[in-house]
Each structure stands twice: as C-alpha cells, then as structure tokens.
Amino acid sequence: MQKLINTLESCGYKVHNAKDKKEALEISKIYIKEGISVGLGGSTSVGQIGLLDFLVNNKNITLYNQYEKGISMEENTKRRREGMLTDLYVTGTNALTKDGKLVNADGSGNRVAAMIFGPKKVLVIVGKNKIVNSVEEGFDRVMNVAAVKNIDRMNKKAIEMGKEPRHNLDNAANKFTYIKADEKDRIVLILVDEELGF
Known part of the structure; x- marks a missing residue:
C-alpha cells in the first residue's frame, strides 16, 4: 500500500489511507x-462511509444536493451546475489505476467534469475493490462491474418511484474519462481498506 501511496503522491494527489x-x-x-x-457527484461509496448523511445534516456548509427527495428535474440540474463551482466536490470513482x-x-458528465476542472478541491473516496493495474483494466471494470450495477440500482429506484425503468449502457455510461x-x-x-461502492 505504501508503494501505491508514494506513486499517487508523485502524480500530484493528496492521499490518505483509512x-x-x-x-x-x-x-x-x-x-x-x-x-x-460542497458539490456532490454520484457515489455509493460516499453514502456507505456516512459522509452523505454528515453533509446533509451539516448546517454550517452550503450543500448543492441534487439527490434531495422531491426536487424537480430543473432544480436537480441547477444544483449539479452549482456543484461544479464549489470549494469542495465530493465523489467516488469507478476505478483507480x-x-x-x-x-x-x-x-x-457532471461528476467527471468537476474532477477535471471547477471545484477548488475534489475529495474522492476509493474502496480497495476499485484499484486496478491499468487504464484498460479500469475501463473493463467500468463496463462489466460499475455500469451494470449502477444501471440495476437506478432502474430499481425508478420502479420504487412508480416510473418506467429507462437506464441502459447508452444513457448511464456514455461519457468516459x-x-x-x-x-x-x-x-x-481517501483509500479505504474495505470494498466500497460499485
């Protein structure tokens, strides 16, 4: 693990091991x-460590939460845009080489766009299951693990809300970076020595 941390730090990341x-x-x-x-990118990992609840219940910050129940699609889009110009953007990743x-x-594309440019800082939660050897392995993981599980999760959520399931690879995984x-x-x-997210 220390070798990986040293490599990541040499690439310019600030790295913590949990x-x-x-x-x-x-x-x-x-x-x-x-x-x-604070802006949010879609991430099961952020929820699993308790960070999403912490952010939602923190009255001392301005949180652009596009996941708040009951908001319109227009408000959702507005918050995603606002999240891209924040002090801190919180998200997970599909893979880390x-x-x-x-x-x-x-x-x-709001999540990857914010990782690239916009927010002053980006905080990425990375479970040990996300660490791969290469970009090729990363994209294989994206298509055969993360995308499949995310599509299933989003379609189940749609059904629970009484909506038609509409997510597939064409609309849930169409911007690759x-x-x-x-x-x-x-x-x-934050590298976490547990399996997190998809």
Missing part, C-alpha cells in the same frame, strides 16, 4: 470546513 469506513469518514471531516460550499489515473463513466492529477493536492484520495 483502515475502514469509520476512519474514512473522520478523515473526510478534515475537509468539511465551516462556511464552505496503480499508476495514478482515475477511470470513470458518467451519464450526464481517465484523469491524472495536474494541480498538486487539488484531488484528495
């Missing part, structure tokens, strides 16, 4: 300072 979800949440809180604005590339597929840090310490990685 033994479990609880420690990952405590490390995340270091970056949630009073008065900041051992040479320091974040590999992702998105439906709308691999990103390497450019501005030193702008992207903060």
Whole structure:
C-alpha cells in the first residue's frame, strides 16, 4: 500500500489511507470546513462511509444536493451546475489505476467534469475493490462491474418511484474519462481498506 501511496503522491494527489469506513469518514471531516460550499457527484461509496448523511445534516456548509427527495428535474440540474463551482466536490470513482489515473463513466458528465476542472478541491473516496493495474483494466471494470450495477440500482429506484425503468449502457455510461492529477493536492484520495461502492 505504501508503494501505491508514494506513486499517487508523485502524480500530484493528496492521499490518505483509512483502515475502514469509520476512519474514512473522520478523515473526510478534515475537509468539511465551516462556511464552505460542497458539490456532490454520484457515489455509493460516499453514502456507505456516512459522509452523505454528515453533509446533509451539516448546517454550517452550503450543500448543492441534487439527490434531495422531491426536487424537480430543473432544480436537480441547477444544483449539479452549482456543484461544479464549489470549494469542495465530493465523489467516488469507478476505478483507480496503480499508476495514478482515475477511470470513470458518467451519464450526464457532471461528476467527471468537476474532477477535471471547477471545484477548488475534489475529495474522492476509493474502496480497495476499485484499484486496478491499468487504464484498460479500469475501463473493463467500468463496463462489466460499475455500469451494470449502477444501471440495476437506478432502474430499481425508478420502479420504487412508480416510473418506467429507462437506464441502459447508452444513457448511464456514455461519457468516459481517465484523469491524472495536474494541480498538486487539488484531488484528495481517501483509500479505504474495505470494498466500497460499485
């Protein structure tokens, strides 16, 4: 693990290593300072460590939460746009290569766009199941693991809401990226020694 951390730091990332979800949440809180604005990218990992609940219940920050129940699609889109110009953007990743590339597929693209440019800092929660050897392995993981599970999750959610399931590879995974840090310490990685997310 130390070898991976050294490589990631040499690529320009700020890296933390957490033994479990609880420690990952405590490390995340270091970056949630009073008065900041926070954007969200779609991430099961963020929810699993308890960070989403922490953000939603934190009255000392401005959170652009596009996942709030009951908001319109127009408000959802507005919040996603606002989230791209925040002090901190919180998300997960589909894969992280051992040479320091974040590999992702998105439906709308707001998550990967924010990773690339916009927010002052980006906090990425990475479960050990997301670490792969290469970009090729990362994209294989995106298509055969992450996208499949996300599509299933989104369609189940639609059915629960009484809507027609409409998610498939064409609309849930149509923007592909691999990103390497450019501005030193702008992207903060919390590597969690547990399996998280998809």
